[in-house]
Amino acid sequence: MTGFGDFLREFGDSMTVKVTTTVNGKPVSGDVEPNTLLVHFVRENLGLTGTHVGCDTSQCGACTVHFDGRPIKACTILAVQAEGHQVVTIEGIGQPGNLHPMQAAFQENHGLQCGFCTPGMIMAGIGIAERNKGATLSEETIRAELEGNICRCTGYHNIVKSIAAGARDM
Amino acid sequence: MTVQTGIGARVRRKEDVRFITGRGRYTDDINRPGQLHAVFARSPHAHARIGSLDITKAEASPGVVAVLTGADLAADGIGPLPCGWLIHSRDGSPMKQPPHPALSQGTVRYVGEPYAVVIGETREAAQAGADLLDPDFEELPANVDTASAQGVAPIHDGIANNLCYDWTLGDEAATDAALASAAHVVELDIVNNRLIPNAIETRAALGDYDAGTDMLTLYTTSQNPHLARLVLSAFVGLAPEHKLRVVSPDVGGGFGSKIFIYSEETVCGWASKKLRRPVKWTADRSEAFLNDAHGRDHVTKARLALDAGGKFLGLKVSTVANLGAYMSTFSSSIPTYLYGTLLAGQYTTPAIFVEVRSVFTNTTPVDAYRGAGRPEATFLLERIVETAARELGMDPAELRRKNMIPKDAFPYATPVALVYDTGDYQACLDKALALSDYAGFPARRAAAKARGKLRGIGLSCYIEACGLAPSRLAGQLGAGVGLYESAEIRVNPTGNVTVFTGTHSHGQGHETTFAQVVSSRLGIGLDQIEVVHGDTSQGQFGLGTYGSRSLAVGGSALMKASDKIIAKGRKIAAYLLESKPEDIDFEDGVFRVRNTNKAKSFGEIAFAAYVPHHYPLEELEPGLQETAFYDPQNFTYPAGAYVCEVEVDPDTGVTRIVKFTAVDDFGQVINPMIVEGQVHGGIAQGIGQAMLEACRYDRESGQLLTGSMMDYAMPRADDLVNFDLDVVRTDCTHNPLGAKGCGEAGAIGSPPAVINAITDAIGVRTLDMPATPLKVWTALQAGSAAAKGS
Numbered sequence: 001m002t003g004f005g006d007f008l009r010e011f012g013d014s015m016t017v018k019v020t021t022t023v024n025g026k027p028v029s030g031d032v033e034p035n036t037l038l039v040h041f042v043r044e045n046l047g048l049t050g051t052h053v054g055c056d057t058s059q060c061g062a063c064t065v066h067f068d069g070r071p072i073k074a075c076t077i078l079a080v081q082a083e084g085h086q087v088v089t090i091e092g093i094g095q096p097g098n099l100h101p102m103q104a105a106f107q108e109n110h111g112l113q114c115g116f117c118t119p120g121m122i123m124a125g126i127g128i129a130e131r132n133k134g135a136t137l138s139e140e141t142i143r144a145e146l147e148g149n150i151c152r153c154t155g156y157h158n159i160v161k162s163i164a165a166g167a168r169d170m
Numbered sequence: 171m172t173v174q175t176g177i178g179a180r181v182r183r184k185e186d187v188r189f190i191t192g193r194g195r196y197t198d199d200i201n202r203p204g205q206l207h208a209v210f211a212r213s214p215h216a217h218a219r220i221g222s223l224d225i226t227k228a229e230a231s232p233g234v235v236a237v238l239t240g241a242d243l244a245a246d247g248i249g250p251l252p253c254g255w256l257i258h259s260r261d262g263s264p265m266k267q268p269p270h271p272a273l274s275q276g277t278v279r280y281v282g283e284p285y286a287v288v289i290g291e292t293r294e295a296a297q298a299g300a301d302l303l304d305p306d307f308e309e310l311p312a313n314v315d316t317a318s319a320q321g322v323a324p325i326h327d328g329i330a331n332n333l334c335y336d337w338t339l340g341d342e343a344a345t346d347a348a349l350a351s352a353a354h355v356v357e358l359d360i361v362n363n364r365l366i367p368n369a370i371e372t373r374a375a376l377g378d379y380d381a382g383t384d385m386l387t388l389y390t391t392s393q394n395p396h397l398a399r400l401v402l403s404a405f406v407g408l409a410p411e412h413k414l415r416v417v418s419p420d421v422g423g424g425f426g427s428k429i430f431i432y433s434e435e436t437v438c439g440w441a442s443k444k445l446r447r448p449v450k451w452t453a454d455r456s457e458a459f460l461n462d463a464h465g466r467d468h469v470t471k472a473r474l475a476l477d478a479g480g481k482f483l484g485l486k487v488s489t490v491a492n493l494g495a496y497m498s499t500f501s502s503s504i505p506t507y508l509y510g511t512l513l514a515g516q517y518t519t520p521a522i523f524v525e526v527r528s529v530f531t532n533t534t535p536v537d538a539y540r541g542a543g544r545p546e547a548t549f550l551l552e553r554i555v556e557t558a559a560r561e562l563g564m565d566p567a568e569l570r571r572k573n574m575i576p577k578d579a580f581p582y583a584t585p586v587a588l589v590y591d592t593g594d595y596q597a598c599l600d601k602a603l604a605l606s607d608y609a610g611f612p613a614r615r616a617a618a619k620a621r622g623k624l625r626g627i628g629l630s631c632y633i634e635a636c637g638l639a640p641s642r643l644a645g646q647l648g649a650g651v652g653l654y655e656s657a658e659i660r661v662n663p664t665g666n667v668t669v670f671t672g673t674h675s676h677g678q679g680h681e682t683t684f685a686q687v688v689s690s691r692l693g694i695g696l697d698q699i700e701v702v703h704g705d706t707s708q709g710q711f712g713l714g715t716y717g718s719r720s721l722a723v724g725g726s727a728l729m730k731a732s733d734k735i736i737a738k739g740r741k742i743a744a745y746l747l748e749s750k751p752e753d754i755d756f757e758d759g760v761f762r763v764r765n766t767n768k769a770k771s772f773g774e775i776a777f778a779a780y781v782p783h784h785y786p787l788e789e790l791e792p793g794l795q796e797t798a799f800y801d802p803q804n805f806t807y808p809a810g811a812y813v814c815e816v817e818v819d820p821d822t823g824v825t826r827i828v829k830f831t832a833v834d835d836f837g838q839v840i841n842p843m844i845v846e847g848q849v850h851g852g853i854a855q856g857i858g859q860a861m862l863e864a865c866r867y868d869r870e871s872g873q874l875l876t877g878s879m880m881d882y883a884m885p886r887a888d889d890l891v892n893f894d895l896d897v898v899r900t901d902c903t904h905n906p907l908g909a910k911g912c913g914e915a916g917a918i919g920s921p922p923a924v925i926n927a928i929t930d931a932i933g934v935r936t937l938d939m940p941a942t943p944l945k946v947w948t949a950l951q952a953g954s955a956a957a958k959g960s
Contacts, residue, residue, distance in 0.1 A: 033294075049199035050192015052422075054370040055455040059879035062370055090192035099190065107186040110843050113851065114677030115189030116371040116422025122190060139892070146887040150879065152370050152423050153677045155854030155916075156887040158847060 021082040024092030032079045039063040041079035050090040050119045061149030064120035071127035090119035102166035111162030113153035129167035176690035180843040185681040194420045197374040202448035209296035211286040211303045213278035216532040216872020221306035228302040233295025239286045240275035252405040253497035256648040257335045265335040268326035270496035272433040279495035282460025312532040312872035316492040317469045319529035332530040339510040345523035348484025352475030356558040362546045363939045364467035364865040371422020372453035375435040377442030388439045392418040393428045394714020401431045418704040421676035426538035427462045430499040459877045465539020467492035474554045482573045484521040491528045498537035508543030514584035515551045516595040517573040522585045532872045540917040544634045552630040552922035590807045591903040598833045598898045602811035606831035624818040626931025630923035635805035636911035637722030654801035656712045657727035661794040663780035665773030666698040672712010673724035679844045691732035693759025718911030722806045729906040730798035739775045745786045806902045806910040810834035814923035818931045823947025835898040838908035845912045852916020858885040860924035
């Protein structure tokens, strides 16, 4: 990703560029503006609307996806930066009838209400579980590491419970 | 079967699968072929005259399809946005309602007010066009302050003192007499801080006009799509009601802010008709901060009269409420009938008088936000009661207990117009004190002190009025709409059921809860029931979801419709079983001739109704489908007792909630798991109000200072703790479910518990919300300076 400023200068901001990446295990490509964010590429070019936009200051975490296996906010990265990388969205981790343990834990523990922050919470929750693999995942750790994801419905009580349960089952 | 899935069962939510797999369908997820994008030009000033507005540059910008202004709206007969509740002042005069055009004309009155819309092939093209609009603004003096609004220049022509109305409730003479004769009078000045709702899904609208059928479809993030259709048809003039379809698909939280009829939804519908192409707008978060109706914003002076023994004799309250620059849809009712009527709380106070002056300011319109009026009443009452206890040297729990309405006193008529049907406030308090180990607090306080920390404990005993309310009474009080709810149960020929409700779920889990009600009643499995809401072309008229009304009112309509299904089913069964309807029992999904084994299943009856080869066609229509409308006889009165325990670090003012206990009485609960979730979320919002959230405008410029999630402190996971919950149950006496409503309780009961705890910890009399570390630390310094000085 070095030389990205050069890239922008070279291509200007009014032309489209082709981005080729891997999303949910499948090769995808699309034409985007150089300043198109990954979240908009995922939602608009690929039609994967499970990744949500909840703010415009990278605070809420509703757009969290996995980038080379790590959770990132898809509004903090340009679509062109995904060139050659692996992106996984909520649609890619499990489906109805074949849920990821973290998805199942959210349903089992009533870790969601309106569902809007939920994809981001699940993607962040998987990240928390993986970062703390082998260690005891305390409530305090979950709360601290969930600081970048905002939920207005649940008061986090059941989200914390869901992530603890999901991590145990992963 | 019904034991695991019916009323009272902790059923996992049916709707969850689509949300946890990214298959939810929110308004912004919907796109239509040929769709255009709307970007709104918004006022950068708090108050300004628009001298001239040249739209030619914007129109010529690449990709711009149209630039529309308030003049275009008016020319097309699209009317102002109405306020749906008429309040009268104490002198009998009606409230002063200024016109609220969807796009302002001539004058803008708050930062963010839309004055034009640019519609482009892409959002970027529309934004580039909007950037070229450069109106000639002549700035005018602006006021954002609630308390001083009556003393500044009017922001609307002809509305003197910026006063919308001067409303009163209660017996002023009796209250004055109580204050004059009292052994103790406790006086408290209270600010209820202004809040910004911030549902995580921002508002969005997609207008899609079909010229072939003259049908306008509006996809939008509404808590009450039918009401939106009614208002947009009858008052705004967007389209006749039968030519307007409003669809609210999955909606990502509302908390009140998605009840109202806003400019952007109106404009997207109108522009789609005008341009004959779909027009879409999705708010970015900055627009949500500027434009979604804000909440609270009261400045109050209250006086509580007590006798020598601590009995409450009278309460006098004077409040100034901020309406913002225009009257949002239900704004007038929030600081009046949803506030003043709640001032008896759980107590037997015999004389109460409240006066409310609602004022216009150069701020975003203010309307219902979770609790809506009731949190403001509860905060005032529970702060002044706690203060009274401290000043009288009484245990706050004891003072409350002494004044509580006893459980054998129901129905209980308060001096502020409500009749509580049932409750057991003492039981809630007892349970909350036990669960929070109130008795053990002094030891915990001492232990904290030994560690250099300050511990405090605070109580709050709340009541709310939910499930509003008889339509006739609401009409007498000025409501522009009815307050019933509807339900339809369509039994399909194969025996499964589609349920239509006029309420709307945006997180509350109706697809599960309502299915549990029908499952219990009709004895069929949850997987045999589909609950449909949110599309005016599918379900019949309904009033939506707000004020914790959906189960108490909408669920009751569902019970009525179920009863009609069972009644018809009995007739069909009687015919098939050669018996009489009155001899048919219905239980667990089986119609049976009493005391026999002659029986037909629910599915068999459904099939007979739709394939009526053996059917009493002379007496009975085929089919099995019933509708019901339910109009409540009274409000419901959830109540509870909350205990908050905090620990303050005196060096930094950083305050940590160490334990939060909530005991609520919601009457009959359908799904305890969902109800607990509602309480958790409500408490989080209440703690947010008490400790984190503050909407701030710059007093000079009128600019919104807290216009992003970086400036406005939303509660995050590490700000909160796990909550300890329990319930007391006294069933609502006047609806068939005995249900009271649970959606707002947490946000109503928690703020005073938190502030009572913090003021207890640091030994100050008052502390304005939000109690940030800076405020707590400053109060501590002032306290110790005062102690040194004396």
